[in-house]
Structure formats: structure tokens, C-alpha cells
Amino acid sequence: MNFPSRLVEDAVNEFAKLPGVGRKTALRFVLHLLRKDPAEVEKFGSTFIRLRQELKHCHTCHNISESEICDICSNPRRDPATVCIVEDVRDVMAIENTNQYTGVYHVLGGIISPMDGIGPGDLSIDHLVQRASSGTIREMIMALSTTMEGDTTNFYIYKRLKEFNISVSTIARGIAIGDELEYADEVTLGRSIVNRVPYEKTIAAK
Amino acid sequence: MQTNCLPLPEMFLQKLSLVNFKNFEEAELAFSDKVNCFAGPNGSGKTNLLDALHYLGLCKSYFNPLDSQNIRHDEGFFVIQGTFIADDGAEEQVYCGMKRNQKKVFKRNQKEYERLADHIGLFPLVMVSPADGVLISGGSEERRRFMDSVIAQYDKNYLDSLIAYNRVLSQRNALLKQFGENRNFDAAVLEVFDAQLAGKGKPVYEARKAFIAAFTPIFADYYRHLSGAAEEVAITYQSKLHETSFEDLLIRSLPKDRIMQHCTAGVHKDDLEFGIGGYAMKKAGSQGQQKTFLIALRLAQFCFIRDTGKRMPVLLLDDIYDKLDENRVKKLMDAVCGKGFGQIFITDTGVGRIQELFENRGIPFRLFEIRSGKVNNQLKELPSE
Ligand SMILES: [Zn+2]
Numbered sequence: 006m007n008f009p010s011r012l013v014e015d016a017v018n019e020f021a022k023l024p025g026v027g028r029k030t031a032l033r034f035v036l037h038l039l040r041k042d043p044a045e046v047e048k049f050g051s052t053f054i055r056l057r058q059e060l061k062h063c064h065t066c067h068n069i070s071e072s073e074i075c076d077i078c079s080n081p082r083r084d085p086a087t088v089c090i091v092e093d094v095r096d097v098m099a100i101e102n103t104n105q106y107t108g109v110y111h112v113l114g115g116i117i118s119p120m121d122g123i124g125p126g127d128l129s130i131d132h133l134v135q136r137a138s139s140g141t142i143r144e145m146i147m148a149l150s151t152t153m154e155g156d157t158t159n160f161y162i163y164k165r166l167k168e169f170n171i172s173v174s175t176i177a178r179g180i181a182i183g184d185e186l187e188y189a190d191e192v193t194l195g196r197s198i199v200n201r202v203p204y205e206k207t208i209a210a211k
Numbered sequence: 212m213q214t215n216c217l218p219l220p221e222m223f224l225q226k227l228s229l230v231n232f233k234n235f236e237e238a239e240l241a242f243s244d245k246v247n248c249f250a251g252p253n254g255s256g257k258t259n260l261l262d263a264l265h266y267l268g269l270c271k272s273y274f275n276p277l278d279s280q281n282i283r284h285d286e287g288f289f290v291i292q293g294t295f296i297a298d299d300g301a302e303e304q305v306y307c308g309m310k311r312n313q314k315k316v317f318k319r320n321q322k323e324y325e326r327l328a329d330h331i332g333l334f335p336l337v338m339v340s341p342a343d344g345v346l347i348s349g350g351s352e353e354r355r356r357f358m359d360s361v362i363a364q365y366d367k368n369y370l371d372s373l374i375a376y377n378r379v380l381s382q383r384n385a386l387l388k389q390f391g392e393n394r395n396f397d398a399a400v401l402e403v404f405d406a407q408l409a410g411k412g413k414p415v416y417e418a419r420k421a422f423i424a425a426f427t428p429i430f431a432d433y434y435r436h437l438s439g440a441a442e443e444v445a446i447t448y449q450s451k452l453h454e455t456s457f458e459d460l461l462i463r464s465l466p467k468d469r470i471m472q473h474c475t476a477g478v479h480k481d482d483l484e485f486g487i488g489g490y491a492m493k494k495a496g497s498q499g500q501q502k503t504f505l506i507a508l509r510l511a512q513f514c515f516i517r518d519t520g521k522r523m524p525v526l527l528l529d530d531i532y533d534k535l536d537e538n539r540v541k542k543l544m545d546a547v548c549g550k551g552f553g554q555i556f557i558t559d560t561g562v563g564r565i566q567e568l569f570e571n572r573g574i575p576f577r578l579f580e581i582r583s584g585k586v587n588n589q590l591k592e593l594p595s596e
Contacts, residue, residue, distance in 0.1 A: 165399070
């Protein structure tokens with residue numbers, strides 16, 4: 006692709022870095038922005054700058070947050086002794102949508118997959134163990150995807166948590182294997198959190 | 212010889228029609244429900260007819276995994292159609308169509324399949340081919356694939372375990388590679404993968420062990436029958452898991468795994484040892500003995516698929532005189548024309564000798580002469596009486 010201007014080319018390259026956006030689509034976006042009011046485009050750009058600069062991760066649970074401690078962790082009506090372990094922020098959103106869960110979260114930031122270069126050190130597992138060692142947590146619920154990598158991560162976390170006096174459970178999922186939390190319907194997901202089962206029982210069944 | 216106690220519902224291929232499949236521009240064949248022979252010189256296309264049947268049964272070519280390469284030169288598509296007739300006279304139409312640069316279309320009774328896997332097992336078949344030689348001469352993966360394909364036909368959980376095992380194996384290998392490259396080691400993560408690998412690998416090992424134990428006597432019977440000889444043949448399942456638990460095996464092989472940066476022990480290293488008179492078949496077996504061994508292997512596979520499946524499989528025998536003498540071919544025909552076998556398709560280069568082979572057997576028999584992609588329909592038909 007030959008561009009009439011270096012500025013256009015740079016803008017196209019930036020859009021093309023987004024997932025699912027090719028160079029043709031990127032060019033459409035750029036030409037669209039050029040037809041807009043400069044003030045409108047300014048707002049568009051600054052929204053993302055503010056998003057990146059001002060949004061933090063909660064110091065307690067790693068959920069995205071505008072303050073040091075997120076709204077869920079700082080809510081006095083949530084039970085801080087029950088922690089639900091999830092892969093990423095989308096899972097928090099899905100579980101919150103069910104209105105069935107009153108505990109708090111721990112966002113791992115991914116699951117263990119050496120093929121993708123992700124080991125336990127790349128996730129917030131050490132911090133999870135630290136939280137567990139504080140003695141204030143009664144139960145941890147693992148709500149990771151039902152893939153092989155999800156199983157691996159569950160098993161690894163279970164082994165790390167075994168030394169503490171915490172009951173470790175996993176959500177009972179009536180969802181077909183491969184369906185992620187994000188796509189599960191709210192009723193099913195809500196029910197599966199209420200009907201969680203001790204993790205030990207699930208390894209015995211394997 | 213083991214035969215099925217209950218008569219299986221027979222299902223035979225009555226008609227086959229081809230358009231632009233390999234070297235056939237157009238062909239229409241009507242078959243006997245027992246023996247059908249395709250005779251013709253090398254390169255005439257007789258094996259391609261067997262391959263068309265392979266498509267109807269297993270949705271793919273026996274020889275070429277690239278569907279588009281099975282389209283006739285300079286044409287845009289191929290079509291294979293078969294009409295099967297059941298015991299009660301009911302007709303089943305199977306259609307396989309392939310257009311260049313498009314997805315293969317597979318239909319049963321005009322209804323397209325969403326998943327090809329749903330078709331597999333409906334019209335089971337077993338192919339005996341000169342290409343089977345790779346089972347003896349090739350690497351261990353050929354023999355594992357043989358075991359896996361037979362077991363997967365009757366044990367639905369087997370394939371799931373195997374796929375899961377391979378997934379964990381790739382993850383564990385990636386982990387070992389990282390340890391090597393970063394010069395570090397994390398026993399806690401490795402333990403998790405070891406437990407998963409053992410959990411998925413054990414059922415694979417148990418299933419293979421049970422399969423070989425049941426398979427070997429059937430196989431040995433066929434070998435004895437075909438060869439008429441006293442030499443003892445054996446199939447031995449080789450696995451390090453015979454001596455130790457999966458967990459121990461992984462612990463013991465860890466030092467080597469770390470050096471090699473991949474998993475050096477487990478069911479992915481299993482093998483079958485083929486023996487004759489106490490020696491390795493590959494080295495000690497003559498060409499004739501090896502060929503007899505392979506045919507016995509396929510016939511035993513046929514019995515397994517028949518006895519664990521829902522329908523009598525079709526048997527395809529490609530190039531029956533390949534490395535076999537007159538006497539062994541006769542014995543092979545005695546076996547496959549007897550009880551426990553259904554419809555059979557045979558290829559050979561000689562029209563005369565194949566006719567002779569069946570003339571006095573008193574079973575339904577049709578002979579087709581094949582010449583460079585053309586079928587001289589039904590050269591000879593013998594009545595069933
Ligand atoms: Zn938080």
C-alpha cells in the first residue's frame with residue numbers, strides 16, 4: 006500500500022495493531038477520522054490516553070479499578086473471606102452479571118500454558134498464595150476455563166493452597182466443555198457458583 | 212477361526228458411479244454381494260476403484276490425504292456415489308463430491324453431514340494393500356497408529372484420552388524446553404504436568420494392553436492358516452509401563468528429559484514388536500512371510516471391527532498376488548470366502564488366473580476388466596449355485 010502521507014501511514018499502522026483489524030479496515034478508520042471535526046477526534050484520542058493512564062489494577066484482586074482498591078474489594082457488603090479465582094476481567098463481569106455471588110475475586114491474568122510462554126510466574130499466583138497465608142480467607146473458588154490448561158492451572162493452585170486451612174472448591178459447570186464463563190448464560194453460571202463442589206472430589210473422579 | 216455368533220446385518224455396495232475421480236472420467240459399476248474383481252494392467256486404475264470405495268466408507272482416500280489431488284487432471288471436481296442395499300432391501304445412498312478450492316461435501320440419502328465423523332463406522336471397511344509394508348519397515352508411529360485406529364473404533368473414550376494426552380505432552384515438552392533455555396527449573400509446575408500426563412496416559416496403556424492380548428490369538432490363527440507353516444509368529448506390545456508406574460517412569464526419565472528438552476518416556480514411545488521364530492520380522496522374515504504376516508494382521512483387524520461394530524465390514528484386497536505364491540493366495544481366498552466375511556473387492560493384473568481362482572467356488576462372483584480408466588463392465592459372472 007502506497008500512502009499519500011506519512012501521517013496517514015502511521016495512523017493506519019497503529020489501527021492495524023488492533024486484534025482483528027487488517028490494513029484495509031485500518032485505512033477506512035483513518036479516512037473516517039479525517040472527515041470528522043478536530044475536536045471530536047481529539048476526544049477520541051484522549052479517551053484512550055486517559056484509559057491507559059488513569060486505570061489501575063486493584064492491589065488486592067488485580068481487577069481493573071480507578072483507585073488502589075476496586076469497588077468490589079472496598080464494598081463492605083461483600084464477603085472478604087470468600088475468593089473466586091478467575092482468568093481475566095471478562096470473567097469478573099460475567100459472574101457479576103449473575104447477581105448470585107457475594108464474595109470477592111482474584112484475577113490471575115491468564116492460565117498456565119508453556120506452549121504460549123505462560124508460566125506461574127507470569128500470573129498473580131504468588132500474590133494469591135500471599136492472600137491465602139493471611140489467615141482471613143475461608144474459601145477459594147476456582148472458576149477457570151474447562152480446557153486442559155484450565156485443569157493444569159486449577160491443579161497447580163490447589164497444590165499451592167493445600168498447606169493452608171482453606172477449603173478449595175471449583176464451580177460445578179453444567180456447561181459443555183470448551184464454553185467459557187463469558188459465554189455461559191447467567192442462570193447456569195449463577196447456579197454453578199452456588200452449587201460449587203470441593204476440588205478434591207473432582208480429582209478423585211478423574 | 213473366530214466368527215461372529217450373531218449374523219451381522221449385511222449391507223452390500225450394489226452400485227458405484229464415478230465422475231472425474233482420479234483416472235476415471237466416468238464409470239458405472241454394478242456389484243455382486245460377495246466377490247468382485249477388478250483385473251487390468253498396472254496403471255489402469257483398478258486400485259483407484261478401491262480408493263473410491265474407501266472414500267464411501269471412511270470419507271477419505273487411503274493413499275492421498277489431499278482431496279483435490281484425487282480430481283482427474285484438468286477437471287474442476289469429482290463425484291463418487293454409492294448405493295448400498297441392506298438385508299431388508301432398504302437402499303442407502305452415499306454421495307461424496309469435491310470441487311477444487313472448496314470443502315468436500317458428504318451426503319447420506321441426500322442429507323449433508325455436518326460432521327464427517329458421524330459417517331465413520333456406518334459402512335466399515337478394511338483395506339489390504341502392498342502399502343501395508345510400512346507397518347513392518349516403518350517407524351514405531353506407524354504401528355501405534357495401527358493400534359490406535361482399531362481401538363478407537365470400539366472404545367469411544369480412547370480417542371479423547373489420546374488427544375488429551377498429546378495436548379499435555381506438548382505443554383510438558385514446551386516447559387522442558389523453557390527450563391533448558393532459561394537454565395531454570397520449577398519442580399512444582401512439572402509435577403502438575405506429570406500428574407496430568409499419567410492420568411491421561413494410563414487408560415491409553417491399559418486399552419492397548421487389553422487390545423493386543425485379545426488381538427494376538429486371532430492374528431496367529433490367520434497366520435497359521437495362510438502359511439500352513441510351523442513357524443511361530445508373535446506380536447509383543449512394548450511399553451516401559453510394563454515394569455513401572457507412569458509416575459515412576461516420569462521421575463526416572465527426568466534427568467534425560469531435561470537434557471533432551473522433551474519427554475523421552477510415555478505411551479507416545481510405545482511400539483509393537485513383530486517376531487517370527489523368535490527373531491525380528493523385519494530382519495528374519497522373507498518377503499512372503501512378511502506379506503502373510505501383514506495380511507493376517509489386516510484380517511484380524513477385520514474381525515475386530517466386525518465383532519465390535521454394528522455392521523459387517525467390506526474387505527478390499529489390493530493386488531492379491533503381490534509377494535504371495537499361488538498356494539497362499541488360494542488359502543487367503545478360502546479364508547475370506549468363508550463364514551465371517553461379507554462383500555469383497557479384489558484387484559489383480561491377470562484376468563485369466565483370477566477367473567480360475569473363483570470358477571469352482573460356487574459363490575457369486577463378478578469380474579471387471581479395467582483398461583486406462585475405462586471399465587469393461589461385468590466381463591464374467593458366475594451364478595451363486
Ligand atoms: Zn479488588
